[in-house]
Amino acid sequence: MTTETTPALSTTIPAPATPYQEDIARYWNNEARPVNLRLGDVDGLYHHHYGIGAVDHAALGDPEHREYEKKLIAELHRLESAQAELLLDHLGAITSDDTLVDAGCGRGGSMVMAHRRFGCRVQGVTLSKTQAEFGNGRARDLRIQDHVRSHVCNMLDTPFEKGSVAASWNNESTMYVDLHDLFAEHSRILEVGGRYVTITGCWNPRYGQPSKWVSQINAHFECNIHSRREYLRAMADNRLVPQTIIDLTPDTLPYWELRATSSLVTGIEEAFIESYRDGSFQYVLIAADRV
C-alpha cells in the first residue's frame, strides 16, 4: 500500500468521532511539555511514552556538575528510546516490503525507529493535527516521507485495507479507546499470522479496582486505564492470541525515580511511582499473533 495510490490516506481528515475524541484531539494539539520536547531535541526522536531499563549513573556523573541536567535529559530519553526498541523487538520478522501501523502515533518517534530498523513503510494515526504535521515534518527533514507518514485519523476506523498490514502496535495509546473496538480494528487490518504489540499501563485485577493513583493518572491525562484482564479478554474475542506478556513494572520504576529528581517534573511522577510500588498498576508489554 502506498499513500499515493490510497487517496483515503490524507492528512486532512474527518472530525473526531465523539465529543470525547474532540477533547483528546484538543489536548494533544495543545501539548508542548518540556519533558517531551527537550528529550526529543536530544536526537530528533520525539516520544510520548515512558522509559525502561537501568539508569546509567556513570554517564550521569556528579549532580553538582553544570552539565548534569543536560545529561539527565539525555538519560531519560535513552530509556524512552529503549522502551520503543523493546516494542519493535516483538514485531516479528518484518521486511522492507511490509507496511506497519502505529495506532496513536504521537509525534512519530517510534515510526522513525521502525523504518530505520526494517526499511519498511510505516503509517501512523493520531487524533491530533498538530502531531501529524509534526511527524510528517520530521519525516520530510529525514527524507523518509515516502515511507513514514502520519494521518489525522481515528484508530478505531482506519482506511487501511483488510489484511494489508504485517504488524501493528499501540504504544501507550490504548487507554483512550474501548479495547473491543480497538482490537477488532487491528484484527481487520492485520494479515493472518501478523503481529500486534502493545506497551501500556493497566490496573491490576489482583488489587481489586483502580486505586486512587490510577484514578489520578486518568484525570491527569483525560484517559481511561483498562485492567490487565480486560486486555486479555478483548484480544481473545478478536483473534489476537498473546504470544508474550512481560511485566515491565520493575524496569520502568528507575525511569520514574530519576524523572522525579529532574527540573522537568510534571506532577504526575508520584502517582506512577506509588501505584507501581503498591501493585495497583502495572506496566506491561503484550505481543499477540493474529490467528
Ligand SMILES: C[S@@+](CC[C@H](N)C(=O)[O-])C[C@H]1O[C@@H](n2cnc3c(N)ncnc32)[C@H](O)[C@@H]1O
Ligand atoms: C500518550 S500518546 C502516545 C504516542 C506514541 N504512541 C508514542 O509512543 O510516542 C497517545 C496518542 O494516542 C492518540 N490517540 C488517542 N485516541 C486516539 C484515537 N481514537 N485515534 C487515534 N489516535 C488516538 C493521541 O492522539 C496521541 O497521539
Ligand SMILES: CC(C)=CCC/C(C)=C/COP(=O)(O)OP(=O)(O)O
Ligand atoms: C502508561 C500510561 C497510563 C500512559 C498514559 C498515556 C500517556 C499520556 C503517556 C505519555 O505521554 P507523554 O510523554 O506526553 O506524558 P508526559 O508529559 O508525562 O511525559
Ligand SMILES: [Mg+2]
Ligand atoms: Mg513524556
